[in-house]
Amino acid sequence: MSDDHDESSALGRIETEVALLMRFGEATRRATGTAEHRVLDRAAYVILRHLADAGPQNVSALAARLNLDGSTVTRQVSALQRDGLITRTPDPSDGRGTVISPTPAGLQRMAAVQAARTRLYGDMLADWSPEDRSTLAALLGRLNQALINRNRPR
Amino acid sequence: MSDDHDESSALGRIETEVALLMRFGEATRRATGTAEHRVLDRAAYVILRHLADAGPQNVSALAARLNLDGSTVTRQVSALQRDGLITRTPDPSDGRGTVISPTPAGLQRMAAVQAARTRLYGDMLADWSPEDRSTLAALLGRLNQALINRNRPR
DNA sequence: CTCAGATAGCTGTATCATACAGGTACTTAT
DNA sequence: ATAAGTACCTGTATGATACAGCTATCTGAG
Numbered sequence: 001m002s003d004d005h006d007e008s009s010a011l012g013r014i015e016t017e018v019a020l021l022m023r024f025g026e027a028t029r030r031a032t033g034t035a036e037h038r039v040l041d042r043a044a045y046v047i048l049r050h051l052a053d054a055g056p057q058n059v060s061a062l063a064a065r066l067n068l069d070g071s072t073v074t075r076q077v078s079a080l081q082r083d084g085l086i087t088r089t090p091d092p093s094d095g096r097g098t099v100i101s102p103t104p105a106g107l108q109r110m111a112a113v114q115a116a117r118t119r120l121y122g123d124m125l126a127d128w129s130p131e132d133r134s135t136l137a138a139l140l141g142r143l144n145q146a147l148i149n150r151n152r153p154r
Numbered sequence: 155m156s157d158d159h160d161e162s163s164a165l166g167r168i169e170t171e172v173a174l175l176m177r178f179g180e181a182t183r184r185a186t187g188t189a190e191h192r193v194l195d196r197a198a199y200v201i202l203r204h205l206a207d208a209g210p211q212n213v214s215a216l217a218a219r220l221n222l223d224g225s226t227v228t229r230q231v232s233a234l235q236r237d238g239l240i241t242r243t244p245d246p247s248d249g250r251g252t253v254i255s256p257t258p259a260g261l262q263r264m265a266a267v268q269a270a271r272t273r274l275y276g277d278m279l280a281d282w283s284p285e286d287r288s289t290l291a292a293l294l295g296r297l298n299q300a301l302i303n304r305n306r307p308r
Numbered sequence: 309c310t311c312a313g314a315t316a317g318c319t320g321t322a323t324c325a326t327a328c329a330g331g332t333a334c335t336t337a338t
Numbered sequence: 339a340t341a342a343g344t345a346c347c348t349g350t351a352t353g354a355t356a357c358a359g360c361t362a363t364c365t366g367a368g
Contacts, residue, residue: 010287011279015272016203017294022179023200023220024301025172026326043354046177049170059317067181069356074318076354096316096363117169124300125165132293133164139290140171146278147178180355197325214345226326228347250334250345 043068043076048085048102048110056101058091085109197222197230202239202256202264210255212245239263 046066051057054065063073077100080086085106091097102110125133200220205211208219217227231254234240239260245251256264279287 010284010291011272011275012268013291014275014279014287014294015268017291017298018175018179019196019200019203019271020298021172021294021301022176022196024298025176041354042173042176046173049173060315066177068354070317071319071357072355078318091316094316094364098317114166114169117173118165120304121165121168124304125168125297128296130164132296133168135289136293136297137164137167137171139286139293140168140175142282142286143279143290144171144174144178147175149278195325212345213347222325223327224346225328225348228345229325232347245345248335248345252346 041076043072044080044085045110045113047073047076047080048106049114051086051100051102052107052110056099058097058099060097062100080106195230197226198234198239199264199267201227201230201234202260203268205240205254205256206261206264210253212251212253214251216254234260 043066047062050062050065059070059073059077062068062077063070066073068076077086077088081088085103087101087103088098089101091099128136197220201216204216204219213224213227213231216222216231217224220227222230231240231242235242239257241255241257242252243255245253282290
């Protein structure tokens with residue numbers, strides 16, 4: 001085992017903090033916008049964001065991109081459709097496929113949740129310097145990229 | 155390096171990256187230590203860590219600390235007991251209470267998962283500078299602290 | 309053109325984490 | 339000694355997810 005004791009403590013701390021973040025993030029999500037209008041669950045939110053970001057696409061593409069099983073995406077999409085947040089249209093170039101598009105309502109709902117969360121972060125990080133915020137955003141981005149690269153090294 | 159920029163963009167990016175991290179973190183957990191010996195789920199892992207860290211304690215204390223419902227912790231603890239990872243002993247000073255202690259096997263299992271994850275991070279962050287790792291760890295720590303403070307603003 | 313194999317999406321079923329409500333046993337204050 | 343509070347457990351519900359199997363469709367070889 002090659003143990004770089006100095007660095008492994010940083011790694012250990014990262015591991016700890018990510019685990020904690022997962023726990024608290026879950027609680028926060030549950031608390032962010034309860035009651036009122038039915039909250040978007042984690043997957044629904046990322047689906048809408050991805051649609052808004054990368055344009056209409058089919059279930060398989062979404063599943064691949066979000067690291068989810070196709071059946072999960074199917075059900076999420078069905079729920080989103082039931083709530084009028086996305087529409088399904090037959091893929092004109094492939095009779096098997098369905099193209100998922102966000103509706104205006106879906107985009108709006110997504111934006112509202114996004115804004116609420118951003119506001120929440122602004123609130124929590126009120127006393128952070130702009131540099132620290134920026135650095136955190138950048139490092140998290142790199143961390144996620146590293147995660148993605150590891151899960152799909154192709 | 156123009157950081158004299160609208161701060162909300164950093165907040166937005168943080169929001170985005172945290173959401174992504176939640177998604178990928180889930181996948182990572184599922185992949186970390188599959189098959190072989192039954193993985194520790196998120197809650198079980200934090201419970202064991204907390205026990206190792208803060209010593210034996212009762213269900214209510216764990217639930218409060220981990221932001222979980224008491225019933226959830228009860229069930230998690232039952233599962234951990236079934237697997238021989240913790241022991242329950244009656245609280246000598248309170249007939250209603252039960253003190254939860256990690257067993258050697260529990261500590262060892264927890265340490266194994268922890269080591270595997272830390273190794274994984276070391277792997278993924280292989281090309282990061284020690285400074286960046288350290289900074290990420292520190293900023294995540296502050297982020298979690300901010301989350302905790304928000305959830306318990308007493 | 310026809311048929312075999314691949315692919316897209318859906319459905320059935322299972323698991324797991326979690327919450328809330330209600331019950332039982334014990335403790336504490338009056 | 340009784341009422342109120344507390345600790346934990348159990349019943350039940352929800353929601354996210356996976357895997358396996360199904361149907362409809364597409365594509366390519368003959």
